Amino acid sequence: MTMAVNIIICSAVILGVVLRAVLGSDVPCTSASGTCQEDNIHCSGSYVSGLCSGHASRRCCMPSGSGGCSNVNIISRSQWGARNPKHVTAMHVPVHEFFIHHTESPSCSSQSECSARVRGIQNYHMDSRGWSDIGYNFLIGEDGKAYEGRAWDRIGAHTYGWNDVAIAFSIMGDYSNKLPNDAALHAVKAMIECGIQLGQITPDYKMYGHRDVRNTECPGDSLYSLINTWDHFDANVPIKPTPRPYRPT
Numbered sequence: 034m035t036m037a038v039n040i041i042i043c044s045a046v047i048l049g050v051v052l053r054a055v056l057g058s059d060v061p062c063t064s065a066s067g068t069c070q071e072d073n074i075h076c077s078g079s080y081v082s083g084l085c086s087g088h089a090s091r092r093c094c095m096p097s098g099s100g101g102c103s104n105v106n107i108i109s110r111s112q113w114g115a116r117n118p119k120h121v122t123a124m125h126v127p128v129h130e131f132f133i134h135h136t137e138s139p140s141c142s143s144q145s146e147c148s149a150r151v152r153g154i155q156n157y158h159m160d161s162r163g164w165s166d167i168g169y170n171f172l173i174g175e176d177g178k179a180y181e182g183r184a185w186d187r188i189g190a191h192t193y194g195w196n197d198v199a200i201a202f203s204i205m206g207d208y209s210n211k212l213p214n215d216a217a218l219h220a221v222k223a224m225i226e227c228g229i230q231l232g233q234i235t236p237d238y239k240m241y242g243h244r245d246v247r248n249t250e251c252p253g254d255s256l257y258s259l260i261n262t263w264d265h266f267d268a269n270v271p272i273k274p275t276p277r278p279y280r281p282t
């Protein structure tokens with residue numbers, strides 16, 4: 034990304050903060066083609082915090098394929114048939130640390146197949162692991178779509194010790210001996226750009242694999258070797274930032 038684009042994005046984020054402070058308005062959301070509403074109402078895209086006036090549950094519904102996310106098709110929780118979470122915990126964004134996982138289960142190549150896979154993962158995480166919801170922030174399918182998990186600004190259950198300061202995507206498949214297809218890799222990169230443009234991930238974020246902080250093979254040898262070549266991959270041992278509690282605006 035060029036410096037000019039970074040400056041524009043930073044300016045937009047700062048402008049949003051200033052506008053909210055001065056006007057207490059919904060302009061940061063509506064100017065990004067979103068709608069401010071209570072986040073228990075159906076949203077045909079995904080919810081983003083920090084763009085709407087009022088209390089924390091009043092959030093910006095960004096339609097799928099809108100704003101900075103026009104290069105990726107986000108499948109909302111209602112579209113894939115999510116169960117309601119047992120509880121949710123808001124997370125301070127933007128995050129600086131970003132983790133890549135694989136699900137180590139079969140890959141999927143259509144929305145119906147991937148949706149069924151995501152429902153199965155949610156059931157496993159909630160019923161067998163006892164978590165409050167599906168662990169990951171988003172899941173990526175080989176159909177090239179991003180499936181909304183906890184979404185951007187909710188503390189997940191994906192990377193032990195880092196869940197309160199990091200966002201994690203999991204590519205659905207086992208990438209020990211093969212790479213995700215191009216559609217999935219494109220979706221991962223487009224979703225990171227989307228997260229940056231929505232103010233959820235810092236433009237200077239650091240990328241890691243799950244194995245960088247945990248005794249696990251995840252995200253698989255092949256995928257891990259690939260992300261080692263990506264611009265934001267950090268070969269150093271990550272240093273956890275001090276978690277900052279979420280403060281509703």
Ligand SMILES: [Zn+2]
Pocket residue numbers: 133134135191243249251252
């Ligand atoms: Zn993992």
